[in-house]
Amino acid sequence: MKLFNKRQRPLPDFWKSYEKSFRKKLPDTITDNRFVALDTETTGFDLKKDRVLCIGAVSVLNNVIDLNDSLELYLHQDTFNPKTVEIHGIIQEEQFEQISAIEAIQEFLAYLKNAVIVAHHAYFDITMINNMLARHDLPMLKNKVLDTGVLHQRTRLRTNLIEQQKVVSLDALAKQLNIPLKDRHTASGDAYITAIAFLKLVHRLRERGLPNKLRRLFWKL
């Protein structure tokens, strides 16, 4: 039987309370739902070898980003890749208060709860976080995920057949949606830009007839 029950240790309490938050059904409408827009800065782009250095997240509820309900975590990692420092500017031993990965996971899950995750090119960020969870013997994130890249494709559905499938960078998206590119390449900055982009994209989809129904946001192209 051990074969099917790989888990050696019982799940910690913080995970249990995270899981518990999912007992509550998500609201029906987009406006009533809490979204968490997040972004990670990592030591590199290798999903297996590289590590999360920073998680930035802001919450969105009813078209409002509440800065009081935001998260910015700097993780202490032994892995260090000098090549990516140029991009995100995070150097180990910098002045920010750094916490261990497991502390970060605890804080992150307590913050995230059952919110719908919004990220740009979400696969990368979610996988990085899931891998981090796995290294600490934890299951994968249970949250529903929306990708602003995909939402953006949906807004262009009827406008441009050729470029329809093209996935744009966050920079290009921000430019198109007229969002100032401040704090680009900090986790929080990108999370904030993603949140604004998400709000603008939802509005554009709503203008095209998307009803105020949460489940409709997950419909595929």
Place this chain on the structure above:
Amino acid sequence: MKNTIAERVADFLKGYPPFSFMGQGELREVAAQVKVIYCEKGKTIFWKGDHRHEHFFMVHKGAVNLLSNDKSHELFAILDTCDEGDVFGLRPLVAGQNYVLTAKASEESIIYGIPIDVFKPIAEKNIQVGYFLVESFASNTRNPYATSHRGHLYSSAVPTSNERDNLFELQPAKIIKNVMTAERSDSIRSVAKKMNSKQIGSIIIVDPDHHPIGIVTDKDFRNKVVTGKSLITDKIEKIMSSPVICYPKGITLAQAQMAMVKHKIGHLCITKDGTPKSRLAGIISEHDLVVSQGNNPAVLIKAIQRAEKTKDLKEIRKKVMLLLNGYMQQNIPMTHISKIITELNDATIKKVIEISVEKLGTPLCNFAWMCLGSQGRKEQLLHTDQDNALVFEDVEEAKHKETKAYFLALSQHVTRRLNKVGYEYCPAEMMASNPKWCLSLSEWKAQFTEWVTNPGEEEILLSTIFFDFDISYGDISLTLALSDHIFEMTDRHKRFLAMLGVNALKNASPLGFFRQFIVERDGNHKDFFDLKRRALMPLTDAGRLLILSKQVKHINNTAERFEKLAELEPENAEVYMNCSYAAKALLKFRTKQGLQNNDSGRYIALEKLSKQEKIKLKRTFKAIDQVQDLVKVRFQLQHLL
């Protein structure tokens, strides 16, 4: 915990008052609690009458319009537009009131919601922030330090603690809630007894549902009962005035006054939903309005009539300016505003003349004091120059010299006093105190004849000023005789009208080839737009010319002239109505500019105008183009230009 976003928000806030007065620590404290709100275009942030939110707002990206309407009204007036860095919706939070304006995103916007709970303690601790708030509330501008942009952060309909200040006029009118009522079937006698025992002058007649159906005042008893028309045993409904004019709660003093003036009534009923088909909630009486405030038109007129010295008039004049300012903010129709302000101007001039006549002794013959130019056209809202003239009856040859000397002396008194009150002297000396413009009737006729038969450039210029005369004091038969003379002369000399036409076209379209504004090339007002020369004058000139050619008397106001023309020439009604609208809009524009910059409002710095204002201006120019074309064709001016 580090909060990069909050730091950026703090950086942004720091650039604008009142946050610019805050320390780094205070700013961060505030910024960390900010809510970033996404508003699609057209989204309402709050409605007028809504209970106050926990946040006030600052525009980060985009723009928000502050509107006068509430949820139930579609019609609105944009009172102000807030751009990036502008704060709005703060005063209701500080004063603990509901919103008095509606805020709507005019484009897709990102707005910061700043929690009052965090802000207030800081504002109370930080003296500079406190000063800023006090000053911006008192001056009613969003940012008292930025003279360049004097927007109005809060509707003036907000009562302030200082009840005697200029906002008073725009406060909610006081409603008498404990209203005496009677039923329609009650007898006149019983109602009279009731009113007598309560010592009241009016009573509302209601139906069984307590909906107001009529009103009975002391006057009704006087006119309809004491005269014997009705018996005291008759039912009260026989003498009541019906229907009653109803308004919802929250009507401002100014609105209440306008409503009373409009309907020529002394009482307004306040009902639950503002229609006669709902429960009576109270009444507003004209008497209470008058008593409750200092600077309403009726009170000011009385004050002017009671004034004994020039100094008193000067004080009253200041109040008139405040009243004007209030009307402009309240967006009361221009025709109403100019009528009221002109009445007050007229009353002031009359009073000044009365005081002077008293000083100099009874005049030797009848005379009329005329105001010319903008005052004559009833378009003078701000202080502008005094342009006036005097005409006196023809007297025997022997007495002429003596008579003229008297009127010259009188005119000198009057103009000097008017100057003290606040009317600038006319730099071109077009005043009755100038012997050239203080003439007997036949001298004036001769003068007009001379101008009309021999029109050079100067004669045309003088005609444009003098032909817009309006009597402000004295014998109206004298000015009527002058009007008749002008019509007779202009009818006989078509060339004169053509010359007037050329003059009207002198200032061509205010827009250049690329639809840009034509600005002044040199002088003190280089790069400013000359609103008077480029927009108001062409319109005024065209109106005068057309109305002269139609021989219409007694209409001097440009907007009214065009309305009359639309009536006379239905085929061109559209052009004329556009012109009438443009005349009103431009006058309002000039007045607003003048009030903002405390000058005559003539020169406008284009870069300070909002896009919307520019569009509005350009729209009026279209009307100018149209009427200039019409003038060109009608008076066959192609070959003269």
